[in-house]
Amino acid sequence: MTHATYARRQAARSWWRDGLEGSIYLLCAIGIAFAIADGALLATSALDGIYAAGRLTGIVAAILVLVQMTLISRAPFVERAFGHDRVAAVHTRLGKPVVILMLVHAGIITVVSAQYDGHSVLSQSAAFWELGWFMIAAQAALGIFLVIAATSLVAVRRRWRYERWHAVHLLVYVGVAAAVPHQFLEGSTFRDAGAAWWFWLVLYVLALGSFLLWRIVVPAIRTSAHGLRVASVEPLADGSTSIVLAGRGLDRLRARPGQFMLWRFLDRERWTEAHPYSLSRAPEADTLRLTVKPSGDHSRGLAALRPGTRVVAEGPLGVFTEDSAHAPGAVLVAAGIGITPMRALLEGDDAPAALIYRVRSRSEAPLLDEVAALAAERGVALHVVEGPRASTGWGTAAGETLASLVTDVADRDVYVCGPPAWTARVRDDARAAGVPRHAIHEERFGW
Numbered sequence: 366m367t368h369a370t371y372a373r374r375q376a377a378r379s380w381w382r383d384g385l386e387g388s389i390y391l392l393c394a395i396g397i398a399f400a401i402a403d404g405a406l407l408a409t410s411a412l413d414g415i416y417a418a419g420r421l422t423g424i425v426a427a428i429l430v431l432v433q434m435t436l437i438s439r440a441p442f443v444e445r446a447f448g449h450d451r452v453a454a455v456h457t458r459l460g461k462p463v464v465i466l467m468l469v470h471a472g473i474i475t476v477v478s479a480q481y482d483g484h485s486v487l488s489q490s491a492a493f494w495e496l497g498w499f500m501i502a503a504q505a506a507l508g509i510f511l512v513i514a515a516t517s518l519v520a521v522r523r524r525w526r527y528e529r530w531h532a533v534h535l536l537v538y539v540g541v542a543a544a545v546p547h548q549f550l551e552g553s554t555f556r557d558a559g560a561a562w563w564f565w566l567v568l569y570v571l572a573l574g575s576f577l578l579w580r581i582v583v584p585a586i587r588t589s590a591h592g593l594r595v596a597s598v599e600p601l602a603d604g605s606t607s608i609v610l611a612g613r614g615l616d617r618l619r620a621r622p623g624q625f626m627l628w629r630f631l632d633r634e635r636w637t638e639a640h641p642y643s644l645s646r647a648p649e650a651d652t653l654r655l656t657v658k659p660s661g662d663h664s665r666g667l668a669a670l671r672p673g674t675r676v677v678a679e680g681p682l683g684v685f686t687e688d689s690a691h692a693p694g695a696v697l698v699a700a701g702i703g704i705t706p707m708r709a710l711l712e713g714d715d716a717p718a719a720l721i722y723r724v725r726s727r728s729e730a731p732l733l734d735e736v737a738a739l740a741a742e743r744g745v746a747l748h749v750v751e752g753p754r755a756s757t758g759w760g761t762a763a764g765e766t767l768a769s770l771v772t773d774v775a776d777r778d779v780y781v782c783g784p785p786a787w788t789a790r791v792r793d794d795a796r797a798a799g800v801p802r803h804a805i806h807e808e809r810f811g812w
């Protein structure tokens with residue numbers, strides 16, 4: 366591929382990304398405009414003004430929840446623009462403002478309504494129930510969102526197992542379902558089937574639709590269409606395990622080297638959990654492979670998988686592919702099990718210029734033989750940086766730098782995958798060598 370093709374691809378992606386980002390602001394603006402058109406700002410007293418602010422915060426909160434749902438729906442149009450880790454990070458970052466906006470909305474509407482009607486705040490909360498079941502559902506929704514926010518606090522999340530936290534987090538969909546009716550049945554902007562009503566209906570259908578389509582319908586169809594099963598489980602000398610999955614028409618998944626999928630193995634021990642693992646070689650029409658290092662319950666247990674086990678795979682996900690590069694001839698930098706997406710990238714359309722593989726010792730380096738053979742075949746300069754961890758830099762006590770190993774690294778895209786602290790050191794070194802921020806691509810093995 367030529368430099369011009371790379372440049373065109375990046376320009377198209379950045380337009381798409383800017384368009385999607387812009388549409389979030391546009392949706393908030395339209396939602397607020399409909400509320401204003403409905404008289405939200407016709408305040409005749411300070412109390413009316415506060416009540417109007419309460420309505421507007423509810424509207425922005427509702428739009429942001431729908432944006433969050435679309436972001437995490439795994440819809441390809443979102444995934445290809447931003448990449449899964451960035452999408453997951455924005456989804457998480459939006460969580461706090463959404464809950465604050467909901468609290469402000471509920472607080473203002475309750476307190477001001479209590480003032481209007483001469484009730485106490487507590488009796489006003491109960492008085493809302495007379496409006497209909499949907500107000501009880503809305504209050505329950507607020508409670509659910511508060512529980513989710515509390516369990517997402519860093520201090521709580523660190524103590525909880527990922528699976529338990531994730532199970533509680535799924536309640537968000539019950540919360541959304543419980544909150545929607547009060548908007549349509551009580552919110553004054555929504556009551557008449559006018560333009561605002563249609564705007565909200567389309568918004569809900571799109572957000573819920575993408576979620577159902579990409580998280581449930583598409584994986585279910587693909588599971589039955591591809592018939593993915595474990596074909597073989599191969600323990601490797603360094604302690605990791607390669608798992609080959611066989612299926613029909615896997616090229617239709619359009620997975621790219623460097624991508625990962627969320628894998629759910631349908632045996633008794635594992636069917637409840639889906640975990641992300643990268644493809645550890647370029648996908649083929651009838652097989653996919655992943656290579657897993659034991660780090661916790663799930664990854665450790667995969668060595669005991671039985672051939673024939675059925676597998677549900679969501680994805681392919683992620684933008685750690687050569688499609689994200691700005692020019693041919695990237696530099697790949699991996700540590701330990703971070704080699705998996707790099708191994709696949711070595712089989713990409715354009716060969717990378719160099720692969721730097723940081724290992725404690727060659728005997729503990731997953732896939733080293735395969736990587737060495739492929740690098741030799743494709744003319745990729747392989748640097749195995751071997752030795753104990755140094756106190757500074759990403760290499761050994763010898764103080765290797767990217768620029769000392771690849772003299773023209775400043776003109777290349779750098780792909781990094783390894784433990785987070787190590788990845789940060791590689792990023793700092795790449796920046797010091799003159800690699801622009803946008804040409805550094807990271808895959809983090811954890812969100």
Ligand SMILES: Cc1cc2nc3c(=O)[nH]c(=O)nc-3n(C[C@H](O)[C@H](O)[C@H](O)COP(=O)(O)OP(=O)(O)OC[C@H]3O[C@@H](n4cnc5c(N)ncnc54)[C@H](O)[C@@H]3O)c2cc1C
Nearest residue numbers: 527639640641642643656657658661662663664705810811
């Ligand atoms: C994009 C991506 C690609 C990855 N590719 C590989 C690979 O090719 N080979 C490999 O060995 N490892 C890979 N990992 C890491 C692997 O997913 C985790 O090591 C594994 O899920 C840990 O689960 P566990 O039960 O073994 O360990 P635990 O001790 O239960 O989990 C350790 C940490 O892993 C994360 N984690 C656990 N479960 C999940 C989940 N379902 N989804 C997201 N994060 C979770 C959490 O941050 C948790 O704190 C990848 C991770 C990501 C995000």
